[in-house]
Every structure is written in structure tokens, then in C-alpha cells.
Amino acid sequence: MPTVSGLVVAADRRTFDPIRGDTDSTIKIVTANQTAVFTTGVASWADAHSFRTVFDATDVAANYIREGKIRGALIPNLQDLTQRVRDGYSKHLLSIPRKFWPQDGELFQLGIVQYDETDGSLRLFLCLYEYKQEYQGESPFFEWTVKGFRYNGDLKFGMPLAFGNTSVFTELMRGKDARFDVCRRDPKIAPYMNLRKQLSLAEVSNDQAVACCRQLIKISSDKLSLVDHSDHHISPTCDVAFVGSTGFKWLYRDRE
Numbered sequence: 620m621p622t623v624s625g626l627v628v629a630a631d632r633r634t635f636d637p638i639r640g641d642t643d644s645t646i647k648i649v650t651a652n653q654t655a656v657f658t659t660g661v662a663s664w665a666d667a668h669s670f671r672t673v674f675d676a677t678d679v680a681a682n683y684i685r686e687g688k689i690r691g692a693l694i695p696n697l698q699d700l701t702q703r704v705r706d707g708y709s710k711h712l713l714s715i716p717r718k719f720w721p722q723d724g725e726l727f728q729l730g731i732v733q734y735d736e737t738d739g740s741l742r743l744f745l746c747l748y749e750y751k752q753e754y755q756g757e758s759p760f761f762e763w764t765v766k767g768f769r770y771n772g773d774l775k776f777g778m779p780l781a782f783g784n785t786s787v788f789t790e791l792m793r794g795k796d797a798r799f800d801v802c803r804r805d806p807k808i809a810p811y812m813n814l815r816k817q818l819s820l821a822e823v824s825n826d827q828a829v830a831c832c833r834q835l836i837k838i839s840s841d842k843l844s845l846v847d848h849s850d851h852h853i854s855p856t857c858d859v860a861f862v863g864s865t866g867f868k869w870l871y872r873d874r875e
Contacts, residue, residue: 625863633854659783660727777823
């Protein structure tokens with residue numbers, strides 16, 4: 620969510636895997652060189668016995684940035700970064716039984732929030748990863764599609780952007796389901812969800828953005844079953860960070 624001083628980034632903690640089902644212990648926002656990296660969807664995997672995380676696309680991207688591969692604007696490095704993540708994900712899938720492989724389709728989204736000191740601009744990039752299982756004889760391989768999006772124009776107003784499972788968010792913004800009317804009037808989110816009267820960045824503080832993001836995540840968790848029946852659930856617990864000219868800092872963290 621854009622504010623007067625930068626961008627507030629929030630993420631819930633829920634992930635799903637075929638062994639444990641839902642777990643609410645994943646920190647989805649990682650900092651790397653004052654850049655925020657976040658993911659949604661099936662971006663991490665745990666060992667079937669120890670439940671220790673053995674692959675996390677967020678960490679792969681963050682490590683790439685920490686290695687100094689990205690200097691200044693991110694765009695020239697996106698192809699190399701996405702290839703690093705694809706290769707790591709494929710290597711992990713080939714190391715586990717096929718029965719645990721996810722179904723073909725969208726797997727996860729990888730987001731990067733960067734303050735570019737070269738021109739003093741804030742940038743938000745989102746990469747959508749889709750894959751398909753293929754076979755050459757008995758040998759499996761994966762066909763990847765990565766779609767990249769840049770959100771510069773959408774950062775001019777104090778209005779939240781949502782990624783991942785946005786079913787509830789979309790209903791709150793554009794829907795007419797009366798079961799959500801009380802939520803739409805919630806004072807923590809209502810001023811920032813009005814498409815007819817978008818607030819300027821000067822009207823939105825970091826504290827207001829934190830309250831708005833936390834409440835949106837809570838409402839999404841509470842009301843998701845009304846509009847969505849997939850395995851992509853949302854936890855009420857979340858973490859909130861800030862990226863701006865002063866760098867990266869945590870603004871709110873739920874209890875571990």
C-alpha cells in the first residue's frame with residue numbers, strides 16, 4: 620500500500636502442503652539489501668519428515684539480490700532472477716516423489732519492492748509463475764511460464780493493492796454481496812477502498828496503512844469461505860514492513 624513516505628508491504632503467514640495442510644508459521648516477507656521480497660501461493664516446501672523448509676522461492680530471490688546481482692534498476696536483471704527461481708524450483712520437485720507435485724497451473728507469485736537510489740523512485744514488480752509437467756519418455760521435466768508486471772502507475776494513490784488469493788479483496792472493492800456491507804464500512808479500510816475518491820499519498824501515513832492492511836488480511840481470513848473454496852487459504856496472522864528512501868524496516872510482526 621503506497622503512503623506519503625514509501626510502500627507498506629503486508630503478508631499473512633498461511634501456507635498449505637499435502638502432508639500437514641494449513642500452517643500459519645511462514646514469514647513471507649524477506650529483506651535483501653534494503654529491498655523487500657515477498658511471495659504468495661505454493662512458494663515453499665518442507666521436508667516430509669522433519670518439516671524443515673527445504674526450498675523457498677523467497678529465499679532464492681533474496682539471495683540473488685544479496686549477491687549483488689542487482690544494482691540500481693531491477694528490470695535488466697529480471698530474466699536472470701526468474702531463471703534462478705525456476706531452476707531451483709524444478710530441482711526441488713525432481714528430488715521429491717511425484718505424488719507430491721502440485722497440479723499444473725499457477726504455482727506462486729513473487730513480488731519485489733525496490734527503492735532505486737539512482738532516480739529516487741519506488742518500484743513494485745510482480746512475477747507470476749505457472750508450470751506444466753511434461754515427459755520425455757519416462758523422464759519428467761517442467762514447462763514454465765513467467766509473467767512479469769510492473770506497478771509504477773498504481774503507486775500514485777493511497778489505495779491498497781492485493782496479490783495472491785484476492786477473492787475477498789475484490790468483493791470488498793467491486794462486489795455487491797450484502798454479507799460484506801459491514802466490512803466495507805469498517806473505518807480502518809473504508810477511506811482507502813473508494814474508487815471514486817482515491818486519496819493522495821500525502822493523506823496516508825504508514826500507521827494508517829498498517830491498520831488498513833492488517834484489517835484487510837483479517838477480514839479476508841474470516842470471510843474467505845463465503846466466496847472461495849480452494850486450498851489457498853489466508854491466516855489472520857500477518858507481518859508488515861516498509862520500503863522507502865530510508866530503506867527497509869518492520870512495522871508490525873505477529874507473535875512467532
